[in-house]
Amino acid sequence: MEKNKTIFSQFQTEHYIFAIFLLLIIFSLYFSLTSPLTKAISKNETIYGLLLGCDEVAYAKHADTIIVFSYLPKEKSLNLLFIPRDTRIESTVPRGNYFRNKRINEIYAYYCRQEGNSQAPASFKKVIEEFLSSEEKQIVIPYYCQLDYSSFVKIVNLLGGIPIKIDKVMDYHDSWGKLDIHFEPGEYILNGKKALEYVRYRDESGDTERTVRQQRFLRSIFAKIKNPLLFFRLPLLLKEAVAKIQTNLSFWDLLNLSSEVKNFSPDNLRILYLPGRPDSNLWIPDKGKIGPVTELLSVSRLEEIKPEEKISTEETVLPTVTAEVWNATEQQGLALRMTRFLRRQGVDVIKWGNYGEKKQSTLIIDRTGDLKKTEKVKSIFPGNDLISNIEPERMVDVTIILGEDCLKDKKILK
Known part of the structure; x- marks a missing residue:
C-alpha cells in the first residue's frame, strides 16, 4: 500500500512538472506572438532603439554614452549611431527655451531630477527623436534601454570577462569624478570594473577614439556571446537585465533579442558618428549632414554588396x-x-x-x-x-x- 502511494506521489510530481513546463511554453508563445518587437522581427522590419550608459554621482545622473541603434533582422545587421555626450542641442521639448544651447547629457540629468530614473529614458527618447528628425523624415524610436555603471560591471562579470587588445598606454586621473584609469599595451581579459574603465577612457583625441574603442569592445562582446557555454548563464544575464536596466522591453522581448544575437556576426556591425565639429568643450552638430546619416540607419552595412x-x-x-x-x-x-x-x-x-x-x-x-x-x-x-x-x-x-x-x-x- 505504501509503495503504491509512493508511485502515485511520483506520478503526480512528474505531472506537475510537465504542467508547469507546458504553461511556460504557452506563456512564451503568447507573449512572443503578441509582442510588437517579435512581430517586427518576423516581418523583417527595421527595429530602432536608444541605448544609454549612465554615470552615478551624488547630485545627478548623466548620460555618458548615447547610442541610437537600428537592427535589420533579414540581414542580421546592426547600425550604431554614437551621439557625443557633449553635443550641443537646441531642443524645445518640453519647456520652450529652457533647453537651448544645452549639452545633451545635461538634458538627461534634468529629466532624472524632475521625473525620476525610471521615467527619464522615455522622456529623453523624445528629445533624441526631435533632434534627429527633419522636415523630410521623422525619426521614431520605439524602444530604449538605460544601463548604469554597476549593472554594466555585473553583466561583464557574468559573461566571464571580455578579451581586448590595448594598443597604447591609457592614463587618466579625475579626482572630482573619482576615476583612475591605467592600462599598458597588451592583451587583456577585462573584468567588469576594468571594462568600465576601458569604455569610459577619454584622451586628447576626444570622442572619436573613444567610439573606436567602444566599437572594438562591442565586437568582442558579440564574439563572446556566441560561445555555446554562455547559454547556461542566460537566465542570470536576463535576470540582471530585467532587475537593473530601465527599459520598455519586456522579459520576453529580451529573450527574443538574445536568440537574435546568437546568429549575429560582428562583421555586420557598422558604427556611425554624429557629424559636427568640436568647439571648446562642446560638439557642435552639423544639422545639414544629420539627414544622410540617419538614412544609413535603415540600410544594412552589407546591403547590395553581393x-x-x-x-x-x-x-x-x-x-x-x-x-x-x-x-x-x-x-x-x-x-x-x-x-x-x-x-x-x-x-x-x-x-x-x-x-x-x-x-x-x-x-x-x-x-x-x-x-x-x-x-x-x-x-x-x-x-x-x-x-x-x-x-x-x-x-x-x-x-x-x-x-x-x-x-x-x-x-x-x-
Whole structure:
C-alpha cells in the first residue's frame, strides 16, 4: 500500500512538472506572438532603439554614452549611431527655451531630477527623436534601454570577462569624478570594473577614439556571446537585465533579442558618428549632414554588396573610389608607398601626408555613406576598424589613417 502511494506521489510530481513546463511554453508563445518587437522581427522590419550608459554621482545622473541603434533582422545587421555626450542641442521639448544651447547629457540629468530614473529614458527618447528628425523624415524610436555603471560591471562579470587588445598606454586621473584609469599595451581579459574603465577612457583625441574603442569592445562582446557555454548563464544575464536596466522591453522581448544575437556576426556591425565639429568643450552638430546619416540607419552595412563583388587585395579592378591617406607611424614615406599600392588596386588617392600623431591600429573612415565603395576599401584592410563620419566637403569617399599594424603587410612595403 505504501509503495503504491509512493508511485502515485511520483506520478503526480512528474505531472506537475510537465504542467508547469507546458504553461511556460504557452506563456512564451503568447507573449512572443503578441509582442510588437517579435512581430517586427518576423516581418523583417527595421527595429530602432536608444541605448544609454549612465554615470552615478551624488547630485545627478548623466548620460555618458548615447547610442541610437537600428537592427535589420533579414540581414542580421546592426547600425550604431554614437551621439557625443557633449553635443550641443537646441531642443524645445518640453519647456520652450529652457533647453537651448544645452549639452545633451545635461538634458538627461534634468529629466532624472524632475521625473525620476525610471521615467527619464522615455522622456529623453523624445528629445533624441526631435533632434534627429527633419522636415523630410521623422525619426521614431520605439524602444530604449538605460544601463548604469554597476549593472554594466555585473553583466561583464557574468559573461566571464571580455578579451581586448590595448594598443597604447591609457592614463587618466579625475579626482572630482573619482576615476583612475591605467592600462599598458597588451592583451587583456577585462573584468567588469576594468571594462568600465576601458569604455569610459577619454584622451586628447576626444570622442572619436573613444567610439573606436567602444566599437572594438562591442565586437568582442558579440564574439563572446556566441560561445555555446554562455547559454547556461542566460537566465542570470536576463535576470540582471530585467532587475537593473530601465527599459520598455519586456522579459520576453529580451529573450527574443538574445536568440537574435546568437546568429549575429560582428562583421555586420557598422558604427556611425554624429557629424559636427568640436568647439571648446562642446560638439557642435552639423544639422545639414544629420539627414544622410540617419538614412544609413535603415540600410544594412552589407546591403547590395553581393558575395561575388567582394574582392581580395590581389585584384586590381575596383569601382572609382577616392581616398586620402595619412601616416600615423614613425615610418618615413609610408603614406606615399600606400598611395602607390592603393592606386594599383584602383583606388584614386588624391591626398596623402603625415597625420600628426602616432597610432597602433589602422582606421578606415567612411566620408560619404557609400556602402559599396567603403566595403571595397575595407576589404584591403581586413580586421581594421571602420566608422562612418560623413564629411562630403573633404571631397573623398574614404579616409585611411595608417597605424603601426600595416607595417607588417609585406605587399605594401615592396
